[in-house]
Each structure stands twice: as structure tokens, then as C-alpha cells.
Amino acid sequence: MILHDLLSFELLRVIWWLLLGVLLIGFALTDGFDMGVGALLPFVAKTDNERRVVINTVGPVWEGNQVWFILGGGAIFAAWPPLYAVSFSGFYLAMFAVLAALILRPVGFKYRSKRESAAWRSSWDWALFVGGAVPALIFGVAVGNVLQGVPFYLTEDLMPIYDGTFYWKFLALLNPFAILVGLVSFGMLLMHGAAWLTVKTEGVIADRARTIGAVMGLIAMAGFALAGVWLAFGVDGYAIVGAVVADGPSNPLHSEVSRESSWLAAYSARPWIAIAPVLGFIGMAMAIRGLRSGGEVSTLLWSKLGILGVISTVGLTMFPFILPSSVDPKSSLTVWDASSSHLTLFVMLVVTVIFMPLILLYTAWVYKVLWGKVTEDDVTANSDSVY
Amino acid sequence: MELDVVELSRLQFAMTAMYHFLFVPLTLGLSIIVAIMETVYVMTDRPIWRQMTKFWGTLFGINFVLGVATGITMEFQFGMNWSYYSHYVGDIFGAPLAIEGLMAFFLEATFVGLFFFGWDKLSKVAHLVVAWLVAIGSNFSALWILIANGWMQNPVGAEFNPMTMRMEMTSFYEVLFNTVAQAKFVHTVSAGYVTASVFVLGVSAWYLLKGRHIELARRSIGIAASFGLMSALSVVVLGDESGYTTTHDQKMKLAAMEGMWETEPAPASFTLIGFPDQEARDTKYAIHIPWVMGLIGTRSLDTVIPGxxxxxxxxxxxxxxxxxxxxxxxxxxxxxxxxxxxxxxxxxxxxxxxxxxxxxxxxxxxxxxxxxxxxxxxxxxTVPTVWPLFWAFRIMVGLGFAFIAVMGYFFYLASFKRMQFPRWSLYFGVAIIPAPWIAAELGWFVAEFGRQPWTVDGVLPTALSVSHLSVGDLLITLAGFVTFYSILFIIEMGLMLKYIRKGPFQDVEETDRWIARHEHRLRTHDGNVPGAVPAE
Known part of the structure; x- marks a missing residue:
């Protein structure tokens, strides 16, 4: 096939780096409010009917939202196989915890109201809390570790090897910087969940969501600022040594990497990227303001903008690095040496260009059909068919 | 068996995959059966069909959610436990998985919520379209997963790149139209249809035995038996196609399945039954049927099948x-x-x-x-252990033929005997509910165990495919999965049984209104209104 030469290897790699960002942001914007709502559930809703209202705000859409996550996994596998191989095995036990939480969540939504027993329902409420809170925290912790570099190296056969025993690997993930980033994502997604609840609920639930959501937003903002300062003074950055080969074979060992620089050097090299953190701050600040002042749809949109800014900040700061190695910088994965082949990237792009607009279109239609507030009357009137 | 990382990773993968596949076949088939029922509802406007759609739809939903949830494990386990595999073949294997998400999974998952929540928000036709989109999405999912799996069995359209130390795609077309993948897809979805048909038939038979929901049960059996008969026939025919491709592309798997130790002159005989002995390289007490193996495997009289x-x-x-x-x-x-x-x-x-x-x-x-x-x-x-393959294959095939007989019998009673089912046949219908699951799991066992010692046939050995993990890591997650999955299974079965016992929600008012509207048309010559109303 000659067709794939239409787009250069280098360009395709950049496009897939962007698409990776699109998928992660899509995941955070949609599944993010599911997780936020799950984590908020025990605190914004006290009675059974209140809890059912909260669950039914996401009841019809969580399945579609979750696909962003699954597609994210699939796309990383297809477009960035070394990233998939290294990160999923390296964060093994953390991934297992995320998996367990993510399995618990769908089951919780679906099964919770299928029995009357109060003990049954309250167990599922806590399962939903865990299913929302644990991934929200761990995703941030993972990003925090990626920024610091992860202790892996590649053999000459490109087999990823991890240093350390299993409990050490797991506990080492929970270092102070990583926990800080974990709090940013936790606060951000709970704020987002609260913003969703202001759109979909009313009365006491919405009021509680506004209070907690604003606090969570403040935590996320403060954490985001602190993490920036920490990056400037306490975390080493990575840089490719020598000429960058952007269209070479995907073999990380072919390039040299140093740890001499700072991540923030990216902002002097490409000052325009400062727009990402600025958007992050503006979005979160406006979302907090909206939560406090009674905004609904606008609050949700600001919250989305904030998330977009925060996630883009991480990607743009690290570019072209995707997964740096702390023990063997040469093994670090970058946009230029950790992708799939030229042909695979091209084929996947064609498929994405066809289907992604369709997905956005029908997802938008489904949200439109389901538009409107969920009330306690809705839940009691359709007690058998809703969650 | 030693407890090393390779064996534990295999055990974990086998366990989680087979568990996932408890839910998948029912999703594949029930999504279509439910969509068929709703189609009848939209065409006839009879409330009973809407009630059937909702009732089977509820059971579909309880099952679907666990299929989705346990599918996440599958998507992530390649990276978690098979990281060298992921690096080595991700360039090819990852693509169908990602396309599955884009093309199929998004479709089914986005619309499944609307299927349950959209009854009052959508027109009848729009809701029907939603039901079909869920069914189509589920079945397309299976297509892409089986393209990925088919490539592991028959790795076409790829070559090794020494610069990146991995396999890379050379032709997407070949990966897509891999004969093994296509044969496996139709075989697998048909098996899903049979599973759902047996399930619907069995649950309905139970209602008939209890004298409950007669109208719903009879109509459901009618659908299940006709859909099930077609599917059972296609499972066997397409299974034969699958076997035929195996002869070409996976000779060792075929020889092991059949216990063919030595090459026989063509056309080879088929060993109906026997006791394979790996060490002696012999199948003891074997009953051979001359010519049959050669005919099925090569569709010719003179092609030799290597032993x-x-x-x-x-x-x-x-x-x-x-x-x-x-x-x-x-x-x-x-x-x-x-x-x-x-x-x-x-x-x-x-x-x-x-x-x-x-x-x-x-x-x-x-x-x-x-x-x-x-x-x-x-x-x-390179020789897999023969006896489990030999037996698993025979049991699967035996069940496949049994499903044709059962579905044929019920189809006959439903079509020509005015749904007069003898009680023994209803008991039998209930008793065989687990059988299609057994057949499906055995089928996967034959496909995957028969590929050993490879993860990708002839390309990458299983022993090399694993992640750099410790036995401790594996024991933690294995224990976690066993505990967690067992609890979920008990919960799921409990809910299924609860909702089957509860039966359909019958909207009496709606039914009465409908009868009043159509009374003139329904009245038979002796003046009675026939059973449009559910029995109780």
C-alpha cells in the first residue's frame, strides 16, 4: 500500500499524540462526571430516593461514557504499543485496583435498585463511591509518577523490565508529588461531577453538590498551582540529546536522553503552550464561581474547559516525552520512538476520521433525548424501570 | 504444574476470559431476539410483544452489564500480564481492538442506556432502531475481537522488523479478511444465538410447567425455536468451515484435536472416540470411521493430512x-x-x-x-497436550448436533402441533439451559489450548509473551479476581433468578385498551376473544 505515504510518519505520530490527548480528555469529560457523581453519592444524597435520583442522572449514559476509557486503552495499544506494554505492566497492582473499581461501578449502577433491602442498597452505594473515588485518585497518581519518571528499562529485545519487588513497586507509586497530582485529579473530577448534578438535579441535592463541588474545585486549583511550583524546583525534566529523528523506527534505545533539564523549559522553548495552564485555571475558577452563584449549564462548560486545560498542560509540558524512565533515561518512550508503524497509524487514522464524528453525533443526540432534570417524582413513578 | 509466572498468567487469562465469555454469548443472541420481538411489536402493535421485549430486555440488561464490566479486564490484561506480547504484536493486534471500540462498542454502549430509559422519550420506530443498533453493535464487537483472535491463530499480513524488534503490519486487508477470522466470527456469533435461544426456550418452558405467563412463554418459544434452529444449523456448518481453515493454517492443532499421531494415506479416517496417550503416541480403544476425516478436513479424496x-x-x-x-x-x-x-x-x-x-x-x-x-x-x-483437546472437541461437536435436534423438535411442535409441548420436553428444555455455555467454553478451550505453545502461532511462544512480574504479583491479582468474580457471579445469578421468578410486568390497562380497539378483528367465528391477554 502506497496510500499511507500521503501523510508523513512524523505527522502521523503527532496526530496520534493529539488523538491520545483527545481520548483522555474525552474520557475525563464524560466518564469523569460519572466518577465524580459516584464519589459524591454518599454525601450529596442521604435518603434512598435522593440517591436514586443521583444515580439516575448518569444511569442512561455511563455505559457510553465508559467506552472512552476502553477505547483509550485500545488506542494506546494500537498506536503506542510500547506505552501500553510498559505502563500497564509497570503499574500492575495499581491497574488491578482501577480495574476492580471500574468493574464495581457499572455493576453498582445496574444492580443497586434491583432489590429492596436497605443493606443491599447501602453496600452498592459504597461500591459506587469506591468505583468513582479510587480511579479518580489513581489516574492522577499515575500522571504524577509519569512526570517524575518510572523505574523501568528496556532490554535489547525491547522487553520492559521493572526494578523492585511488588509491594515496593506499589508503595513507591504513593510518593508525595504523585499524591498531590492525585488530589488534583480527584478534586477536578468531583467538581465536574458536582457541576453535572447542578444541571441534572434540583433542590437539596443540587445545593449539597454546589457546596462540596466548590471545595473540591478549590483543592484542584490549589493542587494544580502547587504542582507547577514543585515541577519548577523539585522534579527533574527530561530532554532528548542531539538531533531529533522524528521519522525513525520505533525503537527507544536508538536515542539518548538526559535528565539535566527542567520540565518547565518547554515554556521558554514554546511560550504559546502557557495557554493550557491558563485555561485550566480560568475554567476551574469560573466553575467554582458558577457552583456558588447558581449557574447550571455554564458551570458544566467551565468545568469542562478547566479539565481540558489541566490535561493539556501535562501533555504539552512533557512533549515529546510520553513515559520517561527514571532508572535508564535512554529507555524513555517519546512520540518519536514509541509509536506503531507508519501503516498502522495511517489505517487507524482513517478509521478514526470516519467513526469519531459519528460517535460524537449520536452521543450528542442521546444526551439531547435524555435532556432535563431527574426528580424524585420521576424515580418513584418509574420505580421498576429506572435504576 | 509449577507455579511460575507463565503458568499463573495463563491461568489468570484463561479464567478471566472464560468468565467474560459466560456473558458474551447471551448478549450476542439476546440482543437480536429482543430486537426481533420489538420488531413484531412495532409491526403488530400488540402489547404482549412490548411486554416480552421489556421482560427479556431486563434479563439482557442484567447480563449485559457484567459482559461490559468483565470486558474491561480483557482489554487491559494484554498490557498488564502480557507486556512482551503487547510490544511484539501490538502493531497488528491492537488495531482491531481499537476499531472495535470505535465502530462497535461505542454504538452498543451509547444506545443501550436509551433502550432502557427511552421508552417514553422516543417514538416506537425510533426505539426499535435503538434496539437494533444495540444488537448490531454487539455483533460487530464480536467481529473485531475475532479478527484480533483470528490473527493469533493465523498471523497473516505482517512481518518482523529487525529495527523495532517486533511484528509490523504489511497489509490491513489481509488481517481483515483472514479466512480463519471470518470463519471464527460466524461460528462464534451463531453459538451466541444458540445460547440465547436455549436460554429463552428454557425459561419459557419453566413458565409453561408452572402454568404462568402462558402467552409470553409460547410466543417466546416460537421465536427461540425458529431462531435457534437456524443458528444451531449454522453453528455446525460454520464450525465445519472453521475446521476446514484449521486444516490449512493450523495443522498441529488439527492433528492434536483428532489424535492423529501418524500421517495416514488420504483420505484419512476419523477417530470417533478413543483414549489418547501422549507418551505412547497412540490413541487407545479408538473407533475409526474411514475416509471421514479426509473428507471434512480437506474436502478432497487425495490430500494428505499430516500427523x-x-x-x-x-x-x-x-x-x-x-x-x-x-x-x-x-x-x-x-x-x-x-x-x-x-x-x-x-x-x-x-x-x-x-x-x-x-x-x-x-x-x-x-x-x-x-x-x-x-x-x-x-x-x-510444539505438540499441545492431546487428550483435553480430543475430548473437549468431541463434547462440543456432540452438543452442537444435540442443539439441532432439540431446536428442530421444538420448532416442529411450535409450528405444526399448535404449541402442544409434552411435559417431559419442557423439563428437558429447562435442564439443558447450561449446555450451550459448556459447548461455547469448550470451543474456546480447543481454539486457545490447541494453539499452545504459541500465543501467536509460529511467531511468538507463550513462555516469552509474559510481563516481568513476580509470582507474588500474580497470586495477589489471581486471588483478587477469583474472590471478586465469584461474588459477582452469585449476585448476578441471584438477580437473574429473581427477575425470572418475578416474570414480565403486565400492563393490564394497556392490554384491555388494545383489545377494545381490535375486538372486531379478533373475534373468532364462535364469538370468543382469543387469548390476546396474558393468562393470569
Whole structure:
């Protein structure tokens, strides 16, 4: 096939780096409010009917939202196989915890109201809390570790090897910087969940969501600022040594990497990227303001903008690095040496260009059909068919 | 069996995959059955069909959610537990998984919520479209997953790139239209349809035995028996197609399934039953049927099917050829590709056998230093354990034929005997509910266990595919999965039984209104209104 030469290897790699960002942001914007709502559930809703209202705000859409996550996994596998191989095995036990939480969540939504027993329902409420809170925290912790570099190296056969025993690997993930980033994502997604609840609920639930959501937003903002300062003074950055080969074979060992620089050097090299953190701050600040002042749809949109800014900040700061190695910088994965082949990237792009607009279109239609507030009357009137 | 990382990873994968596949076949089939029922509802406007759609839809939902949830494990486990596999073949294998998400999974998951929540928000036709989109999405999912799996069985459209130390795609078209994948897809979805048909039939039979929901149960049996009969026929026909492709592309798997130790003159006989003995390389007390194997396997009278002994010899040749490729590869790798043309040529000539040299890694770090004994041992390793394959395959096929008989019988009663089902047949219908699951799991067992010692046939040995993990890591997650999945299974079964016992929600007012509207048309010549109303 000659067709794939239409787009250069280098360009395709950049496009897939962007698409990776699109998928992660899509995941955070949609599944993010599911997780936020799950984590908020025990605190914004006290009675059974209140809890059912909260669950039914996401009841019809969580399945579609979750696909962003699954597609994210699939796309990383297809477009960035070394990233998939290294990160999923390296964060093994953390991934297992995320998996367990993510399995618990769908089951919780679906099964919770299928029995009357109060003990049954309250167990599922806590399962939903865990299913929302644990991934929200761990995703941030993972990003925090990626920024610091992860202790892996590649053999000459490109087999990823991890240093350390299993409990050490797991506990080492929970270092102070990583926990800080974990709090940013936790606060951000709970704020987002609260913003969703202001759109979909009313009365006491919405009021509680506004209070907690604003606090969570403040935590996320403060954490985001602190993490920036920490990056400037306490975390080493990575840089490719020598000429960058952007269209070479995907073999990380072919390039040299140093740890001499700072991540923030990216902002002097490409000052325009400062727009990402600025958007992050503006979005979160406006979302907090909206939560406090009674905004609904606008609050949700600001919250989305904030998330977009925060996630883009991480990607743009690290570019072209995707997964740096702390023990063997040469093994670090970058946009230029950790992708799939030229042909695979091209084929996947064609498929994405066809289907992604369709997905956005029908997802938008489904949200439109389901538009409107969920009330306690809705839940009691359709007690058998809703969650 | 030693508790090493390879064995534990295999155990965990097998367990989580087979668990996932408890829910998948029912999703595949029930989504279509429910959509058919709703189609009848939209066409006839009879409330009973809407109630049926909702009732079976509820059971579909309870099952669907666990299929989705346990599917996440599958998507992530390649990276978690099979990281060298992910690196080595991700360039090809990842693509169908990602496309599955884009094309199929998004479709079914986005619309499934609307299926349950959209009854009052959508027009009848719009809701019907939603139901079909869920069904189509589910079935397309299976297509892409089986394209991925088919590539593991028959790795076409790819070659090894020495610069990136992995397989890379050379033709997406070949990966897509891989004959093995296509045959497996139709075989697998048909098996899903049979599973759902047996399930619907069994639950309905139970209602008839209890004298409950007669109208719903009879109509459901009508749908299940006709859909099930078609599907049961296609499972067997397409299973035969699957077997035919196996003859071409996976000779060792075929020989092991059939216990064919030695090459026989064509057309080979089929061993109906017997007791394979791996050490003696013999099948004891075998009952042979002349010609049949040759006819099914090759669809000819003169094509020879190689036996295990011959295939082991061929493996040994390929290992030696692979060692040449490996040697050339080491030179190319060391010099970053800046090597003489003759070394490149030597690699190209032998690169198809590179995977065979990797089999030696179990015994020696550098395959080039392998002794003759180690080579012979590695060649012997290419034979999977025969007896479980031999038996699993026969039980699966036996069940496949049994489903044709059962569905045929119920179809006959439903169509020509005015739904007069003898009580024994209803008991039988309930009793066989688990049977299609057994057949489906055995089918996967034959496909995957029969591919050993490879994860990707002839390309990458299983022993090399795993992640760099400790036994401790594996024991933690294995224990976690067993506990967690067992609890979920109990919960799911409990809810299924609860909702089956509860039965359909019957909207009496709606039914009465409908009868009033259609009374003139329904009245039979003796003046009675026939049973449009559910029995109680």
C-alpha cells in the first residue's frame, strides 16, 4: 500500500499524540462526571430516593461514557504499543485496583435498585463511591509518577523490565508529588461531577453538590498551582540529546536522553503552550464561581474547559516525552520512538476520521433525548424501570 | 504444574476470559431476539410483544452489564500480564481492538442506556432502531475481537522488523479478511444465538410447567425455536468451515484435536472416540470411521493430512532455520541495520521461522547455542497436550448436533402441533439451559489450548509473551479476581433468578385498551376473544 505515504510518519505520530490527548480528555469529560457523581453519592444524597435520583442522572449514559476509557486503552495499544506494554505492566497492582473499581461501578449502577433491602442498597452505594473515588485518585497518581519518571528499562529485545519487588513497586507509586497530582485529579473530577448534578438535579441535592463541588474545585486549583511550583524546583525534566529523528523506527534505545533539564523549559522553548495552564485555571475558577452563584449549564462548560486545560498542560509540558524512565533515561518512550508503524497509524487514522464524528453525533443526540432534570417524582413513578 | 509466572498468567487469562465469555454469548443472541420481538411489536402493535421485549430486555440488561464490566479486564490484561506480547504484536493486534471500540462498542454502549430509559422519550420506530443498533453493535464487537483472535491463530499480513524488534503490519486487508477470522466470527456469533435461544426456550418452558405467563412463554418459544434452529444449523456448518481453515493454517492443532499421531494415506479416517496417550503416541480403544476425516478436513479424496510425528519433524527443521534468522537478526540489531546485503538476505529468507528459534529460549538464553537435544525438546514442545483437546472437541461437536435436534423438535411442535409441548420436553428444555455455555467454553478451550505453545502461532511462544512480574504479583491479582468474580457471579445469578421468578410486568390497562380497539378483528367465528391477554 502506497496510500499511507500521503501523510508523513512524523505527522502521523503527532496526530496520534493529539488523538491520545483527545481520548483522555474525552474520557475525563464524560466518564469523569460519572466518577465524580459516584464519589459524591454518599454525601450529596442521604435518603434512598435522593440517591436514586443521583444515580439516575448518569444511569442512561455511563455505559457510553465508559467506552472512552476502553477505547483509550485500545488506542494506546494500537498506536503506542510500547506505552501500553510498559505502563500497564509497570503499574500492575495499581491497574488491578482501577480495574476492580471500574468493574464495581457499572455493576453498582445496574444492580443497586434491583432489590429492596436497605443493606443491599447501602453496600452498592459504597461500591459506587469506591468505583468513582479510587480511579479518580489513581489516574492522577499515575500522571504524577509519569512526570517524575518510572523505574523501568528496556532490554535489547525491547522487553520492559521493572526494578523492585511488588509491594515496593506499589508503595513507591504513593510518593508525595504523585499524591498531590492525585488530589488534583480527584478534586477536578468531583467538581465536574458536582457541576453535572447542578444541571441534572434540583433542590437539596443540587445545593449539597454546589457546596462540596466548590471545595473540591478549590483543592484542584490549589493542587494544580502547587504542582507547577514543585515541577519548577523539585522534579527533574527530561530532554532528548542531539538531533531529533522524528521519522525513525520505533525503537527507544536508538536515542539518548538526559535528565539535566527542567520540565518547565518547554515554556521558554514554546511560550504559546502557557495557554493550557491558563485555561485550566480560568475554567476551574469560573466553575467554582458558577457552583456558588447558581449557574447550571455554564458551570458544566467551565468545568469542562478547566479539565481540558489541566490535561493539556501535562501533555504539552512533557512533549515529546510520553513515559520517561527514571532508572535508564535512554529507555524513555517519546512520540518519536514509541509509536506503531507508519501503516498502522495511517489505517487507524482513517478509521478514526470516519467513526469519531459519528460517535460524537449520536452521543450528542442521546444526551439531547435524555435532556432535563431527574426528580424524585420521576424515580418513584418509574420505580421498576429506572435504576 | 509449577507455579511460575507463565503458568499463573495463563491461568489468570484463561479464567478471566472464560468468565467474560459466560456473558458474551447471551448478549450476542439476546440482543437480536429482543430486537426481533420489538420488531413484531412495532409491526403488530400488540402489547404482549412490548411486554416480552421489556421482560427479556431486563434479563439482557442484567447480563449485559457484567459482559461490559468483565470486558474491561480483557482489554487491559494484554498490557498488564502480557507486556512482551503487547510490544511484539501490538502493531497488528491492537488495531482491531481499537476499531472495535470505535465502530462497535461505542454504538452498543451509547444506545443501550436509551433502550432502557427511552421508552417514553422516543417514538416506537425510533426505539426499535435503538434496539437494533444495540444488537448490531454487539455483533460487530464480536467481529473485531475475532479478527484480533483470528490473527493469533493465523498471523497473516505482517512481518518482523529487525529495527523495532517486533511484528509490523504489511497489509490491513489481509488481517481483515483472514479466512480463519471470518470463519471464527460466524461460528462464534451463531453459538451466541444458540445460547440465547436455549436460554429463552428454557425459561419459557419453566413458565409453561408452572402454568404462568402462558402467552409470553409460547410466543417466546416460537421465536427461540425458529431462531435457534437456524443458528444451531449454522453453528455446525460454520464450525465445519472453521475446521476446514484449521486444516490449512493450523495443522498441529488439527492433528492434536483428532489424535492423529501418524500421517495416514488420504483420505484419512476419523477417530470417533478413543483414549489418547501422549507418551505412547497412540490413541487407545479408538473407533475409526474411514475416509471421514479426509473428507471434512480437506474436502478432497487425495490430500494428505499430516500427523503429529511428521509435524514435529517439520518443527525441528523450522527451528534450525529460525536459528539462522536469529543469528542474522543479532548482527542487524548490533549494527543498527547498517549491515551487508547478504546478512539481510539471509534474514529475509529465514525470518518466517524466527518464532521457532524463540521456542529455544525456554532452555537457553541464546538460541544459537542450543544443543541437538534442546532442539529436539523444543520441537516436541510444539505438540499441545492431546487428550483435553480430543475430548473437549468431541463434547462440543456432540452438543452442537444435540442443539439441532432439540431446536428442530421444538420448532416442529411450535409450528405444526399448535404449541402442544409434552411435559417431559419442557423439563428437558429447562435442564439443558447450561449446555450451550459448556459447548461455547469448550470451543474456546480447543481454539486457545490447541494453539499452545504459541500465543501467536509460529511467531511468538507463550513462555516469552509474559510481563516481568513476580509470582507474588500474580497470586495477589489471581486471588483478587477469583474472590471478586465469584461474588459477582452469585449476585448476578441471584438477580437473574429473581427477575425470572418475578416474570414480565403486565400492563393490564394497556392490554384491555388494545383489545377494545381490535375486538372486531379478533373475534373468532364462535364469538370468543382469543387469548390476546396474558393468562393470569
Amino acid at each position: 503429529i510425528a511428521q509435524l514435529v519433524d517439520e518443527s525441528e527443521d523450522r527451528i534450525r532455520s529460525g536459528m539462522i534468522a536469529y543469528d542474522a537478526l543479532m548482527t542487524i540489531r548490533a549494527d543498527r541495520g547498517e549491515v551487508a546485503q547478504d546478512i539481510r538476505d539471509r534474514f529475509e529468507t529465514h525470518s518466517d521461522d524466527l518464532g521457532y528459534a524463540l521456542l529455544l529460549k525456554r532452555y537457553v538464553d541464546d538460541p544459537r547455542e542450543a544443543t541437538d537435544e534442546q532442539i529436539a525438546q523444543a520441537a516436541e514442545d
